Amino acid sequence: MKRHSSGFIIGIVVSIVLGFGIVAGVALSLRSIWGIGYEPPNVTYATKTGPNSATLELATFPDSLVCHPNADAQQSQWVTYCSSTNLQGTNLAVPPNSVITVVIKQYDTATTLINDYFRQARGTIGGTMLVNGKSMSQISADAPGHTFTLQSPPDSSYPLFVSVPLLGVPDNSPSAVTINGNQYPKPNVISFQFRTGPPGTYIWHCYVPCGSNRGVPYGFSGPMSTTGYMAGTLTVAGY
Ligand SMILES: [Cu+2]
Numbered sequence: 001m002k003r004h005s006s007g008f009i010i011g012i013v014v015s016i017v018l019g020f021g022i023v024a025g026v027a028l029s030l031r032s033i034w035g036i037g038y039e040p041p042n043v044t045y046a047t048k049t050g051p052n053s054a055t056l057e058l059a060t061f062p063d064s065l066v067c068h069p070n071a072d073a074q075q076s077q078w079v080t081y082c083s084s085t086n087l088q089g090t091n092l093a094v095p096p097n098s099v100i101t102v103v104i105k106q107y108d109t110a111t112t113l114i115n116d117y118f119r120q121a122r123g124t125i126g127g128t129m130l131v132n133g134k135s136m137s138q139i140s141a142d143a144p145g146h147t148f149t150l151q152s153p154p155d156s157s158y159p160l161f162v163s164v165p166l167l168g169v170p171d172n173s174p175s176a177v178t179i180n181g182n183q184y185p186k187p188n189v190i191s192f193q194f195r196t197g198p199p200g201t202y203i204w205h206c207y208v209p210c211g212s213n214r215g216v217p218y219g220f221s222g223p224m225s226t227t228g229y230m231a232g233t234l235t236v237a238g239y
Pocket of ligand 1: 079145146147206207208210211230
């Protein structure tokens with residue numbers, strides 16, 4: 001057996017230590033994207049519908065009874081998003097280099113936008129969305145219940161920006177749907193498409209002031225400032 005020089009052995013040890021350091025650094029920087037101290041729960045994978053296409057099904061609710069069944073009394077009244085297929089989580093994964101169709105069942109009433117910019121569909125294929133089957137490019141500023149707004153972290157190699165307003169249901173809508181024993185009005189169904197590039201990590205959240213204290217501080221507290229309710233991650237990755 002050939003004997004290696006001590007320099008060679010030291011080189012291997014240094015490489016291993018550096019390697020662990022780099023992996024730990026990447027993991028920490030990913031965690032910082034997800035927010036301080038936040039451990040992402042299950043990731044919901046878009047359903048592949050072809051070699052370069054997939055569908056993501058989401059829902060927005062006026063409370064958290066369906067999406068967060070273990071929430072405390074206060075948080076169970078928070079507005080929230082979740083996957084409408086497995087009813088959990090706001091951390092999503094979609095395939096790279098694909099057309100992604102997003103379908104959102106929107107069960108909540110409207111709140112007026114602070115910034116009219118978000119009343120328009122932006123970054124979708126064709127600049128449009130389907131609202132209950134009808135093609136539209138915008139709704140009035142007082143009509144959205146929530147927005148789905150996808151953004152890129154700084155220095156993203158493939159920046160994505162997609163923002164779609166989700167039409168609110170009328171304030172006096174009767175209960176029409178029962179999910180796990182909880183009653184909701186008939187939802188508006190909003191769908192839109194966007195294209196992914198290479199693998200990457202993105203964030204998304206809502207820009208309607210739908211959170212706690214809708215007067216002060218402007219409806220951006222509570223569920224609007226807590227990942228897992230009105231915000232999440234979108235990972236573009238092969239699977
Ligand atoms: Cu919202």
